[in-house]
Amino acid sequence: MSLTPLNTDGTTMGRAEEHPGFADPDYVRRRNLIADRAEGRQVGEPSPEVHYTEAEHATWRAVHKALWRAQDHWACREVLRARELAPIPAEGVPQHEEVSDRLEALTGFRFTPAGGIVPNKRFLGAMAEGYFHAVQYVRHPAMPLYTPEPDVLHDVFGHGIHLADPFFADLYRTVGRAAARVDTxxxxxxxxxxYWFTLEYGVTLEQRRPRAYGAALLSSFGELGRFAHADLRPFDLADLVRLPYQVAGYQPVVFTVSSLPHLAELLHGFLDDFDETTRDRYRLPVLSERGFMGRPVGR
Ligand SMILES: [Fe+2]
Known part of the structure; x- marks a missing residue:
């Protein structure tokens, strides 16, 4: 598994663990300070207010400018429609509570604060209740167009767009209701x-051209520039469960659907009666590698 992300011009930026955020003690301190304030909060508790620095706002503006144009070109039309309503200011990092107030009015969803790893049961299950775990810290300013972990930009530019739209919000609730029914x-x-290969990394086709709808693609300038050249495969459950998560670096395999209504059919068909016997009923292989336990990450 390659952990070597490509820069926007195709050159390598180094291994994910060599990202400047890991080696900058001031950055790590700031990131952890923001993350730690979310620790111990219950699902549905409001996110604390963060006093973002001018440097963090500048990072937001740089990403906003680049991502907006990249999404114009590479996002599917349903996403671009949802974006018109999504709470994404150009001038600086919004507070979670501002984002949540807008999302709640549109679809009933709110962000709930995540500090670090959130177990699958909580992360996925909270979606049934209209809560999405999101972080508040900002990526390192030296490399604004790439982050090896989800940050507030990922959550707003990816999930914030989705959760402004009733179509996507219904899919999140569908995932959540399935997770709420099982425990193993x-x-x-x-x-x-x-969830990972659809709402994070999913691709749809428009006139046979690949267009992104997954949040991890939508929020990553680098991914938007290259997903069309990834190994694009038609959505297939058995194929999908055999693939391990690629939690850092670019996703080498992405799954396509013929349209977003088709995605809704697939997800409802699989998840609406999901229970502990589903894997056996579908004769899906035992997961080869225990996936990333906790909050699936994206960039
Ligand atoms: Fe995500």
Missing amino acids: ADALDLISRV
Whole structure:
């Protein structure tokens, strides 16, 4: 598994663990300070207010400018429609509560604060209740167009767009209701993988051209520039569960659907009666690798 992300011009930026954020103690301190304030909060508790620095606002503006144009070109039309309503200011990092107030008015969803790893049961299950776990810290300013972990930009530019739209919000609730019905790590991991390869990394086709709808693609300038050259495969559950998560670096395999209504059919068909026997009923292989336990990440 390659952990070597490509820069926007195709050159390598180094291994994910060599990202400047890991080696800058001031950055790590700031990131952890923001993350730690979310620790111990219950699902549905409001996110604390963060006093973002001018440097963090500048990072937001740089990403906003680049991502907006990239999404114009590479996002599917349903996403671009949702974006018109989404709470994404150009001038600086919004507070979670501002984002949540807008999302709630549109679809009933709110962000709930995540500090670090959130177990699958909580992360996925909260979606049934209209809560999405999101972080508040900002990526390192030296490399604004790439982050090896989800940050507030990922959550707003990816999930914030989705959750402004009733169509996508229904899919999140569908994932959440399935996760709320099961308890075993195996069943939760299966749901998590389906979530990962659809709502995080999914691609649809428009006039046979690949267009992104997954949040991890939508929020990554680098991914938007290259997903069309990834290994594009038609959505297939058995194929999907065999693939391990690629939690850093670019996603080498992405799954396509013929349209977003088709995606809704697939997800409802698989998840609406999901229970502990689903993997056996579908004759899906046992997961080869225990997936990333906790909050699936994206960039
Ligand atoms: Fe995400």
